[in-house]
Amino acid sequence: xxxxxxxxxxxxxxxxxxxxxxxxxxxxxxxxxxxxxxxxxxxxxxxxxxxxxxxxxxxxxxxxxxxxxxxxxxxxxxxxxxxxxxxxxxxxxxxxxxxxxxxxxxxxxxxxxx
Amino acid sequence: xxxxxxxxxxxxxxxxxxxxxxxxxxxxxxxxxxxxxxxxxxxxxxxxxxxxxxxxxxxxxxxxxxxxxxxxxxxxxxxxxxxxxxxxxxxxxxxxxxxxxxxxxxxxxxxxxx
Numbered sequence: 001x002x003x004x005x006x007x008x009x010x011x012x013x014x015x016x017x018x019x020x021x022x023x024x025x026x027x028x029x030x031x032x033x034x035x036x037x038x039x040x041x042x043x044x045x046x047x048x049x050x051x052x053x054x055x056x057x058x059x060x061x062x063x064x065x066x067x068x069x070x071x072x073x074x075x076x077x078x079x080x081x082x083x084x085x086x087x088x089x090x091x092x093x094x095x096x097x098x099x100x101x102x103x104x105x106x107x108x109x110x111x112x113x114x
Numbered sequence: 115x116x117x118x119x120x121x122x123x124x125x126x127x128x129x130x131x132x133x134x135x136x137x138x139x140x141x142x143x144x145x146x147x148x149x150x151x152x153x154x155x156x157x158x159x160x161x162x163x164x165x166x167x168x169x170x171x172x173x174x175x176x177x178x179x180x181x182x183x184x185x186x187x188x189x190x191x192x193x194x195x196x197x198x199x200x201x202x203x204x205x206x207x208x209x210x211x212x213x214x215x216x217x218x219x220x221x222x223x224x225x226x227x228x
Contacts, residue, residue, distance in 0.1 A: 041221075042204050042218030042221055043204075045216065048215070056215065091157070091158070102160055102163065104157075105150075105158035105159070106157050107156055107157045
């Protein structure tokens with residue numbers, strides 16, 4: 001069974017530029033999550049989708065971050081414009097969808113903002 | 115509100131000796147608790163999870179954890195460390211009925227020496 005796929009694996013940009021990350025969840029998984037992991041910290045949930053609807057985006061900085069999952073499968077997370085403090089690993093995870101289901105994580109995208 | 119505190123940011127053990135990674139949780143409701151492991155440049159992998167069944171939970175690679183409500187603890191143990199266990203370990207809490215919203219601890223880096 002293929003795992004959660006993410007691309008790119010690494011990205012370096014300058015502040016005020018824009019960047020986008022892509023995630024393809026495990027086939028059949030209805031719930032998709034984006035996390036931000038700053039160096040030395042645990043992952044923090046940014047947004048949670050159930051199929052193509054947003055369940056929780058309370059910690060998403062909506063002035064600069066956006067995410068979509070238009071067809072209920074893969075998803076894109078965008079940052080525009082990027083700030084230095086956005087340097088982090090962005091993790092995508094998926095689960096079957098019901099409460100207490102195990103979340104399966106992708107390898108992450110490491111972003112460096114200069 | 116829910117949270118976890120990982121009491122050690124870094125633990126070093128010799129190969130073949132026991133491993134103890136400590137975690138305390140705080141939750142207003144019945145929690146689900148997890149341990150995830152993160153190897154360098156790889157995604158987070160679930161080691162084990164507690165969801166109100168048996169208090170002693172066995173996971174992959176010889177790890178286990180015991181849920182102690184009176185102590186609000188969920189420490190991770192392994193009888194004999196292997197070099198391949200060197201990684202970052204995260205204690206995670208989820209509140210029952212909140213559609214798998216995970217709150218991560220800050221992580222414990224496990225170093226295994228010869």
